[in-house]
Amino acid sequence: MKKTSKYISAGHPPDSIVFIGDKKMDKPEMVLYKLGNGFQSENIESVSMLKKEIDTGNIHWLHCNGVSDVDMLKELGNLYKIHPLILADIANTEHSPKIEFLGEQIFLEIRAISYNEQSSEIDSEQVSFILGGNYLLSFLEKDNNCFKSIIERYSSNVSKSTPSPGFIIYSLFDSIVDSYYQILEKIGEDIEEVEDVILAKPTPAELERIHIIKRNLIFMRKAIWPLREIIRRLEVEGADLLDTASGLYIRDLYEHIIQIIDTVETQRELIAEILDVYLSSVSYKLNEIMRVLTVISTIFMPLTFISSIYGMNFKFMPELDWRLSYPIVMITMFVLGLGMLYLFRKKGWFYELRIKN
Amino acid sequence: MKKTSKYISAGHPPDSIVFIGDKKMDKPEMVLYKLGNGFQSENIESVSMLKKEIDTGNIHWLHCNGVSDVDMLKELGNLYKIHPLILADIANTEHSPKIEFLGEQIFLEIRAISYNEQSSEIDSEQVSFILGGNYLLSFLEKDNNCFKSIIERYSSNVSKSTPSPGFIIYSLFDSIVDSYYQILEKIGEDIEEVEDVILAKPTPAELERIHIIKRNLIFMRKAIWPLREIIRRLEVEGADLLDTASGLYIRDLYEHIIQIIDTVETQRELIAEILDVYLSSVSYKLNEIMRVLTVISTIFMPLTFISSIYGMNFKFMPELDWRLSYPIVMITMFVLGLGMLYLFRKKGWFYELRIKN
Amino acid sequence: MKKTSKYISAGHPPDSIVFIGDKKMDKPEMVLYKLGNGFQSENIESVSMLKKEIDTGNIHWLHCNGVSDVDMLKELGNLYKIHPLILADIANTEHSPKIEFLGEQIFLEIRAISYNEQSSEIDSEQVSFILGGNYLLSFLEKDNNCFKSIIERYSSNVSKSTPSPGFIIYSLFDSIVDSYYQILEKIGEDIEEVEDVILAKPTPAELERIHIIKRNLIFMRKAIWPLREIIRRLEVEGADLLDTASGLYIRDLYEHIIQIIDTVETQRELIAEILDVYLSSVSYKLNEIMRVLTVISTIFMPLTFISSIYGMNFKFMPELDWRLSYPIVMITMFVLGLGMLYLFRKKGWFYELRIKN
């Protein structure tokens, strides 16, 4: 999961900008959305193309797919006067969610999460926003569904008034938070499937699924936990900037996060509880297996011993010549076998074996 | 348990109203209770019928069974000026409990819990309230006993003065909280039954019951935990609106919640403790079983080996021709067997087997 | 343990007074102690007898054994102007400890705990106090040693000045808290006994004792935990009313509670730790048992196989006719057996078996 190197960072000055993470796109793509007037989009090939847009003073949203091109980040940093430490955070794609209020700018970094159906694992991707007076910059590691749907909605919906940069952040944030629900639902389904199988017939395949679910929940938690504090600070310090009519929208987001955190914790408890059930039922089955073995051994070992006695070849074994020896020995062994069975039944072993089967 | 789809929500604008949950009723039913004057009830077929009631300015309580009809919710929202985010919360029946103070309105959402006797599982249902100046709106997923008994009490009790909308909320809240006690009592009985069986004779059926109890407690906790904060806020910000003579009623509710939370936690500890006992006793029984097997094997394997030696068909085995060989071998084997038993008894294995049985 | 029904409560109006709990006395007994002048006691048959005492305005203490008579509670409530919710709390004997400051009255509810020597379980009993201007009401579920000894002390001790109602509460509270120490000491002794046995020779009986100790500690904690907050509030809001010369007495009580809570937590850790030791030693013993079985099987199975080969009845088995076959086979088997033993000893299995015994 972490194949990139933070080694490079160590030893460098603190504000050196180094890309950290998996390079998911060859070349970053930039799209400029002009917000002042409708919702016009324009592909940006080089940072220099942006200069004139900024000079117009129009409200715009610059969206970048891919953050591995450090030079481009530096150019953007010069253009928009972004602090080098912020650029370093954007380039470090393994950063935890954070928010920073920097005079004229708000810097926001969260993680979008997606569920990989094949491996049942979750991938996470860093999403960074810089909100200035009349511009919004957004950075993705690679293309993302949440963004696509929001952009489509705005593009197609000409009738509505153009959204402000603050409201775009809010919408994207809300959309990413909504996507967490989907993943929790997937994980919830996984948990229920595992639960059903484990109570019926536990196999080690289930064990591996439990392992993956637990790991997913650990990563979910790491991504979501800091959002509570971020949204609280947004509410206190940045509600105006997000341009939501009232605090209700932010509080709604806050509640969703709380609810997601609750669900993650509940799922963690459930899966831990299911593992307990798994272990208990494996323990119980071991007892059942050993009971079968012990019953069989306890019955047949003494019997085999008796018959082996009369298989000895001593010349002087008077019983061998008696007429009734054979039936007597057979009956003795039969009674002995039945007696053992009776003892085990009295001990309750047999009963349990029967109801279990 | 969660078969509905939050997928629909993701991608939609944040304040779009989408029903989330199990559709428990085909068509919502609305009943209007006129509070100004006695306690008259009237079935409402369509939202438009309410218009004139509102215009009269009389105090009334509108109760809806079923929230799956999103259009109806929107109409009500227009009529009572309810914020779309609040309507979205009402329609999302898997929302955690919350309270929201919205200028003229208080929005309260809690969960009613019922115990399914057949499956021993608990079901939960969302209950939403909107309290305005002279109206109370309440929304249920489906019909509910707590509501029925409260309504019956008010309907039959003409002598008493008509309750205020605030007091109705308080009464319903109190009644729902009282119903939690019943469920905790049921779970408490389950725990005691499981405890008794597990100390006597643990079976895997007990394991499944423990699993269900633990899951129920996890869900209980999720529903109840947020109530503490909600009631605290009600006490601080909304006591007047609930129209209770003094803060004593709210504090009483608060204490009940604290007590319920304590009981849930105690029951969680108890059931965890019982699972520990189960596992320990299964471990112990395994040792006991293996001791039986080992005693039997250790006694009969060497004996069978000895008798198999004299079952060999070599021509030149002088012992076979001796007169006393047979009795000597028999006595040797007898002494060997007794010696083994003595060793095991000295090791304490036998003693434990005896007292255990 | 909980055989009474909170069902009755659900559905009733919040301030209906319903007895909840085990009925420990048929008929409540009331005793009036006149505090203004010596320490005179008087048995009270009916609430009406109290009327004239109240009218005199003398300071008095009314003590009730038994709270199952709801009518009597209501009469007392009318006489002393007690809020119905408080009466409901008194009648609900499964309430958690609480304190309530109600203008002229302080309502205090704690739990007295006693240790049942036969079952090694702990019983708890609710103790309620209402302290008014010149009266003290106390309610017990049934007679209690702490109360007896306090009353005896006051009765016999004429020389000392009569105690104030506040100081009586303090003395009773202190006496109940002191009784917690006794129970912790009992539990501490139980833990030490279990600890000694478990390190020597673990049996399932110990497991049941551990179970009972853990359950007792869970119940202790539930009864004691809320006292910390109650005493803190007493110190802040009610120190004057308790009529203790300085805050030192209350702080002393507070420290005792802290110390008791610490001891309960320490005992919980100890007993959890002892269960770990039990499980580990059961695991170890299983290994030891299986080693015995495996050593025996590994030595005798191959030997028995060899001897069974020469027990076959084929006509053409040249070895059977050789003179030296028998001694060669015997020596081979002897060497094989010794070789096995040597291998196990080298593996360290034997050594451990020896030192263990």
Place this chain on the structure above:
Amino acid sequence: MKKTSKYISAGHPPDSIVFIGDKKMDKPEMVLYKLGNGFQSENIESVSMLKKEIDTGNIHWLHCNGVSDVDMLKELGNLYKIHPLILADIANTEHSPKIEFLGEQIFLEIRAISYNEQSSEIDSEQVSFILGGNYLLSFLEKDNNCFKSIIERYSSNVSKSTPSPGFIIYSLFDSIVDSYYQILEKIGEDIEEVEDVILAKPTPAELERIHIIKRNLIFMRKAIWPLREIIRRLEVEGADLLDTASGLYIRDLYEHIIQIIDTVETQRELIAEILDVYLSSVSYKLNEIMRVLTVISTIFMPLTFISSIYGMNFKFMPELDWRLSYPIVMITMFVLGLGMLYLFRKKGWFYELRIKN
């Protein structure tokens, strides 16, 4: 560990002074150190001898070894005007650490801990201080090394100015805290020894050592945890009285306590982790043992069965008379045995057995 009786305390008035604990000294010894003028010591036989010293108004330190003589405590209490509750705390040697600011007096109670090399267990002893205007009283359960070395230092060191009572408390407190380090170091060594043995060859003796270490850490924690709060209060409320030039000394003490608490917690985590390793390795070894048994049984049971078939004495068994039967059966059995081995090797069982040995 707790053989004394708190029963006596229950029932007594709250401020009755009762000795609780193990009586470690027959008769308390008192030594008076005059601080005003050098560091002169004087043995005190009876409390009355102190009267004239107090009347002189000179600064002095009275040190008592042994607190079991309640009458002496009461006399001291009268002489120095000590509150009965404080005397009760001094006589109760199982009290948790505490600090009390009482107008003119500071009362401080901590626990000195020593390590018993024979039993590897820790003993703890109560140390109480009362600091008044010009006097310091200290109480030990029995003689203690920390005190001895401090007294020797002051006695021998005439050149230095005489220490103030406050600085003596600080020095003794610091010396006791330093002694905690020694014990943690001992426990740390125990942990490392256990760790080394457990990874090599776990035996139940290790299990008992782990048990003792865990119990020691539980007791350490109970003694040390409250010191954090005590020192914090000393810094805030009592720094002047301790007569340390700056707050640096108190903060140094505070940091040491924090570091000791950290180390205790780290050691608890380490020892819990080591127990996990123990259990896992015991589990693994069980698997290994069972594999040996299963391989042996699976190979020899079918072979023995085959040979037992040809050991049957039926008259009409044509194979018995064939010339090649014997070699064919032998080769068949040999091939079967090899086949089994091959299967187990393919399953990986053999490989693991080999590398393990």
Place this chain on the structure above:
Amino acid sequence: MKKTSKYISAGHPPDSIVFIGDKKMDKPEMVLYKLGNGFQSENIESVSMLKKEIDTGNIHWLHCNGVSDVDMLKELGNLYKIHPLILADIANTEHSPKIEFLGEQIFLEIRAISYNEQSSEIDSEQVSFILGGNYLLSFLEKDNNCFKSIIERYSSNVSKSTPSPGFIIYSLFDSIVDSYYQILEKIGEDIEEVEDVILAKPTPAELERIHIIKRNLIFMRKAIWPLREIIRRLEVEGADLLDTASGLYIRDLYEHIIQIIDTVETQRELIAEILDVYLSSVSYKLNEIMRVLTVISTIFMPLTFISSIYGMNFKFMPELDWRLSYPIVMITMFVLGLGMLYLFRKKGWFYELRIKN
């Protein structure tokens, strides 16, 4: 890990300076860096050489490798007026991280951590800073890579303005924090390797690796946890002194620490989870092994018993003489064996064995 003695410290006066730790260097080395003017370095042989540098009043940085020479520390203490308690902290190399604001001086102590590739264990080293008006003192236990690279950067980079002492501390602190990432990455790789192996084929070697990883994480946590509070205090009280243009740098450091703490916690959860998987899979494998043994025993024990019956040598066993006895017995045994197999297959044992293999 802790072979040095804190015994020496106990009994000494609190501010006595005693070296505690492993002596990693024979003789401390001191280097003086003159910051006023370029970045000139000078080796310092004795403390007296520093006197004239201080008298010049120039800004300088004195760096010491090695703190075992207590006399040198005392001389430095006299020269720079360092409090004896601070010198004691510097000499005690097992001190937890701390920060102290002392009028003119800031004292900062953190731990540098390095990863030992051979043993997979982590070593930690104490780093102390004293920042005065125009000087910076730094103390290392032995040479350290973080320091080397920072010094090289400043030495080679003449163009840039000379760094202030405060900025040097910040750079070194930042560099040490960056090095934590590297170690976490190493541990993360270890965890992934262990995870992969454990799901495929668990061996006890993995168990030991898990043990080392867990211990490393425990030590990491102990070193890193206090940094959060230290940096928070630096931000509040010492931001100016560190001479960073804005609070952004300190906040960046703070966030890195938070992220490192998060990662440590996540890794602790992951490794605990992996151990659970290990134990569960060992449990499962035991069941599988025991199933093989039980199937084999249950099939062959009864069969061997039957054949042993007809190996008895009784004279009067009519079956022995019948023509069809042998084929009948053989067929019976064959059918019995198949029946057993069928039963086990019905029980599901066989199926699991097959898919597992």
